[in-house]
Amino acid sequence: MSVYSNASNEDLSDELESLGWYHYDLSRHAAEALLLSNGVDGSYLLRNSNDGPGCFALSVRAKDSVKHFHVTRREHIYIFGFNEFQSLQDFINHFANQPLLGSDAGTLMVLKSPYPWRVEEPSIYESVRVHTAIQTGRTKDDLVAKAPSLGTKEGYLVKQGAFVKNWKQRWFTLHRYELKYFKDKMCEEPIRTLDLTSCSAVQFDYSQDKVNCFCLVFPERTFYLCAKTGIEADEWIKILQWKLSQIRKGR
Numbered sequence: 001m002s003v004y005s006n007a008s009n010e011d012l013s014d015e016l017e018s019l020g021w022y023h024y025d026l027s028r029h030a031a032e033a034l035l036l037s038n039g040v041d042g043s044y045l046l047r048n049s050n051d052g053p054g055c056f057a058l059s060v061r062a063k064d065s066v067k068h069f070h071v072t073r074r075e076h077i078y079i080f081g082f083n084e085f086q087s088l089q090d091f092i093n094h095f096a097n098q099p100l101l102g103s104d105a106g107t108l109m110v111l112k113s114p115y116p117w118r119v120e121e122p123s124i125y126e127s128v129r130v131h132t133a134i135q136t137g138r139t140k141d142d143l144v145a146k147a148p149s150l151g152t153k154e155g156y157l158v159k160q161g162a163f164v165k166n167w168k169q170r171w172f173t174l175h176r177y178e179l180k181y182f183k184d185k186m187c188e189e190p191i192r193t194l195d196l197t198s199c200s201a202v203q204f205d206y207s208q209d210k211v212n213c214f215c216l217v218f219p220e221r222t223f224y225l226c227a228k229t230g231i232e233a234d235e236w237i238k239i240l241q242w243k244l245s246q247i248r249k250g251r
Helices: 009-016 028-038 088-096 230-248
Strands: 043-048 055-062 065-074 077-080 083-085 100-102 108-110 153-160 167-175 178-182 192-195 201-204 213-217 222-226
Touching: 028 043, 028 055, 028 065, 077 088, 083 088, 153 230, 167 230, 201 230, 213 230
Parallel strands: none
Antiparallel strands: 043 055, 055 065, 065 077, 077 083, 100 108, 153 167, 153 222, 167 178, 178 192, 201 213, 213 222
């Protein structure tokens, strides 16, 4: 479905700048990594295609995989699937209705939520106290870039029991809007998964006979957790509060 126009992709990009989920020259591989790491089932984004001017790709997460579909622009008309949209606004309105999409492989996907081009990150910074090289003779070619998911954290915390009010050390992991805790770091199955979309508050707590304590307030229960240091407790609180702010913004 490659339809070419006289306009360059740079000119088309100017028109698409108003689209908050247009990711410019994001590659196919990067789109897959982004949606699988940070998206959810039904997340999608629009990016430039390598097929030429006026050609784009819609990348959609379908459970544990990412599918890619052609989108072409001819003059001011956007062509996607069996539909032609007379303007960018018509194209955007189509996605606002959460369309159902079927692929050649028979996979059905509901396009639920666009993945934004700009994503806020938690503003947690520390001061540099030590800065020295531990290896010499290396160059920029020796650097290997790695990209963990946005807003993740893990570590040991001490948790108060629900019925017997004793305190036990547990391994906690934070990914997207799920806070999981395990018996220890080596366990694969969590004891419990806390859905942060149901959490109403995260804050320091001084009601317990513990230091560096904070709590997560849920409708059915308040969870009390303690970190080894005040700095570590503050880090957990800041990133959890940031998660709650993202939930309230509807992201």
